[in-house]
Amino acid sequence: MMIQLPYIEPVFRPPSEARSLILQVTNGCSWNNCTFCEMYTQPQKRFRLKPQEEIKQELASVAKTGIPVRRIFLADGDAMTLSFRRLKLIMDAIYHYLPDVQRVSSYCLPRNLKNTTVAELAELNKLGLTLFYVGCESGDDLVLERVNKGENFKSSLAALKKIKAAGAKSSVMILNGMGGKRYSQQHAVNSARLMNEAQPEYLSTLVVSFPTGMERYQLGFRGEFEPLEKNGLFQEMYWLLDTLELENTIFRSDHASNYLVLKGTLNRDKPRLLETVRTALDHPGAVSLRQEWMRGL
16 A cells, blocks of 8 residues: 655655655645746646645554554744744644654745744644754855845854754755856855754755756846856865864755765765775776766756
8 A cells, every 4th residue: 555645736845854654734835936946837836825734634544554653744844934823733733633743844935934933943843843954055155145145144044043952953955056157156155054052963966957958047146157167166176174063963965966975974974085086086086986877956
């Protein structure tokens, strides 16, 4: 028997949630203005909240299957825009119907937490909502402005610190190549500065890509965006890693969009990772790179 829920497609989730039950509590993204993101641009993905009764019905249908559920990911891209009251109702419903769930996670825009208190986040954490995937994309204010992220260094840091203060964990994503050639170094260095101040539990990178073209992206950059080629991406990664000063952060740069796969714990594995990137720059034939046909979103 398979779990079948009435999703509004397409549905996205982090790679690490591959074995989680995807529970769609919102549709689309309430911001949906980032020029690098095409995840929720289709007409059927217009943002809306799913009624609580529908969520309960879906959880009840999952419970009836008898299939054990250990992890749940709250979709779509903006579940944390829900009020604390609504999120608490969802968490209560999850454990009413699926008491064996061990972890609930969600995407989280920094702006989602602006009006959420640390005490409220701490209560949600106790209820099982313990991990937030925060797409910071960059720590550079100029680059964030160019891509219409609606966030800056300060707002991203405030959200990450609030998550940590509540006892929950954050998994941050940075977009390699986001600033193009002109802003590559400042994008890398300021992204590392943001991570140094936030000290997230998890950090990952993937390469910015444009499956339907760069026209919308170029508007924000006023036509000056030049995408990075392999060496440029490797150099940017070197600047990022070199600037990072992390105490105990699990680092992954193994998404399908990356040419060079990097894994480790920072800063413990920083020298090894830097050596790998330097080898890719100086002696590309000496390291294994993902072939172009293998790359994708």
